[in-house]
Amino acid sequence: MAPFTDSTTTLADLKARVLAFVRARDWEQFHSPKNLSMALAAESGELMEHFLWSTSEDSKAVAADAAKRGKIADELADVVIYALEFANITGLDLAAAIEAKMAVNAKKYPVEKAKGRSDKYTDL
Amino acid sequence: MAPFTDSTTTLADLKARVLAFVRARDWEQFHSPKNLSMALAAESGELMEHFLWSTSEDSKAVAADAAKRGKIADELADVVIYALEFANITGLDLAAAIEAKMAVNAKKYPVEKAKGRSDKYTDL
Amino acid sequence: MAPFTDSTTTLADLKARVLAFVRARDWEQFHSPKNLSMALAAESGELMEHFLWSTSEDSKAVAADAAKRGKIADELADVVIYALEFANITGLDLAAAIEAKMAVNAKKYPVEKAKGRSDKYTDL
Amino acid sequence: MAPFTDSTTTLADLKARVLAFVRARDWEQFHSPKNLSMALAAESGELMEHFLWSTSEDSKAVAADAAKRGKIADELADVVIYALEFANITGLDLAAAIEAKMAVNAKKYPVEKAKGRSDKYTDL
Numbered sequence: 001m002a003p004f005t006d007s008t009t010t011l012a013d014l015k016a017r018v019l020a021f022v023r024a025r026d027w028e029q030f031h032s033p034k035n036l037s038m039a040l041a042a043e044s045g046e047l048m049e050h051f052l053w054s055t056s057e058d059s060k061a062v063a064a065d066a067a068k069r070g071k072i073a074d075e076l077a078d079v080v081i082y083a084l085e086f087a088n089i090t091g092l093d094l095a096a097a098i099e100a101k102m103a104v105n106a107k108k109y110p111v112e113k114a115k116g117r118s119d120k121y122t123d124l
Numbered sequence: 125m126a127p128f129t130d131s132t133t134t135l136a137d138l139k140a141r142v143l144a145f146v147r148a149r150d151w152e153q154f155h156s157p158k159n160l161s162m163a164l165a166a167e168s169g170e171l172m173e174h175f176l177w178s179t180s181e182d183s184k185a186v187a188a189d190a191a192k193r194g195k196i197a198d199e200l201a202d203v204v205i206y207a208l209e210f211a212n213i214t215g216l217d218l219a220a221a222i223e224a225k226m227a228v229n230a231k232k233y234p235v236e237k238a239k240g241r242s243d244k245y246t247d248l
Numbered sequence: 249m250a251p252f253t254d255s256t257t258t259l260a261d262l263k264a265r266v267l268a269f270v271r272a273r274d275w276e277q278f279h280s281p282k283n284l285s286m287a288l289a290a291e292s293g294e295l296m297e298h299f300l301w302s303t304s305e306d307s308k309a310v311a312a313d314a315a316k317r318g319k320i321a322d323e324l325a326d327v328v329i330y331a332l333e334f335a336n337i338t339g340l341d342l343a344a345a346i347e348a349k350m351a352v353n354a355k356k357y358p359v360e361k362a363k364g365r366s367d368k369y370t371d372l
Numbered sequence: 373m374a375p376f377t378d379s380t381t382t383l384a385d386l387k388a389r390v391l392a393f394v395r396a397r398d399w400e401q402f403h404s405p406k407n408l409s410m411a412l413a414a415e416s417g418e419l420m421e422h423f424l425w426s427t428s429e430d431s432k433a434v435a436a437d438a439a440k441r442g443k444i445a446d447e448l449a450d451v452v453i454y455a456l457e458f459a460n461i462t463g464l465d466l467a468a469a470i471e472a473k474m475a476v477n478a479k480k481y482p483v484e485k486a487k488g489r490s491d492k493y494t495d496l
Contacts (some may be wrong), residue, residue, distance in 0.1 A: 004219035005217055006217050006218055010134050011138075012130040017223075018226070021229070025239050027240075029240075032181065033175055033186065033187040035183075037171045037172040038299070038410055040168050040171065041293060041296065041413055041417075044161070044168045045289060045294065047164065049290045050161070051279045052283060052286050052287050054490075055427065055429075056158045056159055057427075058426050059157040063415035073225075074224075074225050076218065077183060077222045079164065079203070080222060081198070081226070083204050090188070092200065095130045096127065097198070098128065098141075098204060098205060099202040100197070100204060102141065102200075104198070105145070106145070114151075115150050117148040154425045158286075162289075163424050165293075166424065170414075172414050173414045175410070176366075176407060176410050176411050176414065180303050213473065251471060252471040253467050253468055254384040254459075256467075257467035258378060258379060258382050258383075259379075259383070260378040262383075266474070272483050272489070275488075275490070277488075280428040281435040281444075282423035282426060282428045282431035285416070288419065289413065289417060291450070292451075295413070298409070299409050304407055304435070308404055309404075312462070313407060320462070320464075321472070322469070322472075325466070325470045331455070335448065338435045340392055340448065342452060343381035344376055344378070345448060346386060346389075346453060347375060347376040348449070349445075349446050350390070350447035352446070359397055366399070
């Protein structure tokens with residue numbers, strides 16, 4: 001099988017990969033929405049841990065550091081694996097959900113108001 | 125443009141979509157790894173909030189509930205949007221990172237040991 | 249010094265203890281509200297990790313397990329240490345904040361409406 | 373009853389206050405360690421949301437801002453309320469747990485090694 005790359009891999013490919021892994025281990029019994037949302041949040045905490053004490057600016061160098069880059073990629077992968085599995089067990093189409101949410105975001109944050117500003121839409 | 129679906133959308137398609145949104149608003153200046161990891165974790169907290177007080181079993185019905193399903197899909201989308209943008213700004217190939225992490229997980233959790241068990245690999 | 253116990257220790261005692269620890273290490277320079285909120289959230293993720301795959305009911309036995317109890321106490325302590333330090337650096341009176349928030353909660357969740365129900369106040 | 377302040381309020385006072393609130397609403401049935409750890413983590417996400425896009429330095433002004441200070445105090449209070457309730461239902465002495473964890477931290481981060489450094493103890 002060819003290696004997975006962002007250019008050639010669909011979300012359905014990844015979802016199938018995750019599902020096969022889970023089913024081979026008979027883990028669907030543990031994968032309720034509640035449990036997966038917890039696991040996803042716990043993994044996102046581990047991703048954050050790499051950047052706790054650096055400034056926002058310095059965090060770029062942390063993410064580029066050869067010794068840390070692999071670990072950071074692992075944590076990001078863990079987050080997305082749980083997101084894919086959440087979509088698997090709830091039957092959500094993730095690409096469609098992202099498209100729908102970005103359409104909402106585009107209305108909340110119109111370019112002419114939001115450009116160059118980090119304010120929440122309620123403060124624009 | 126055809127609507128996005130998991131079967132037809134690559135990670136590169138989604139990354140490009142998110143990046144175009146961000147650039148149109150001149151938001152790259154706010155998108156350090158530190159800040160994006162925080163945003164991702166905060167969104168994962170919002171996803172969890174839907175399932176705080178239900179049992180694991182009952183959370184399936186929560187996720188299937190017509191009135192809540194759209195909101196839950198929105199929260200999941202937010203999480204993955206930030207993960208995609210994290211990959212954008214750090215130059216990570218997310219599909220490759222997932223494949224690499226799943227290979228690690230397969231060694232940590234060999235089918236014959238892990239089948240039907242939720243223990244951490246250190247306890248198998 | 250007598251050991252700390254919940255019956256004899258005020259929040260001011262604990263805040264002073266944490267602040268002395270931080271100052272001895274010259275760590276106040278890292279303790280912005282942003283950084284402390286991240287550290288607190290990351291530690292809360294570690295607390296959750298003990299309960300990811302158990303049911304709500306079974307999590308009681310996990311927390312009572314002799315081998316895990318000390319680790320769980322450590323994670324809870326980490327969360328509260330960061331909360332105390334957050335109060336230190338922002339000048340918040342934590343007991344007053346808790347009292348104020350519980351007064352708000354009492355109005356959102358009046359006994360006669362909320363008794364025995366886990367619904368959010370907007371759904372009562 | 374005198375208002376609660378950090379100088380005059382023990383952890384036992386606060387734990388009793390939270391427990392009375394919970395019991396009046398018959399909410400102990402929902403308060404497993406699993407559920408409380410999720411609620412605590414979700415609230416810590418809400419605390420973080422105030423600081424997502426500001427720099428570490430600028431987050432001090434955010435926390436001091438008159439319009440935001442009350443909301444930030446509320447989020448911090450929510451986190452600690454759940455921590456107190458977690459201690460209630462698991463029978464943990466929180467002050468003792470904090471003292472024990474700080475003793476561990478003092479060994480991991482001896483003053484002479486850790487002074488002025490934000491590195492993890494494994495990197496000191």
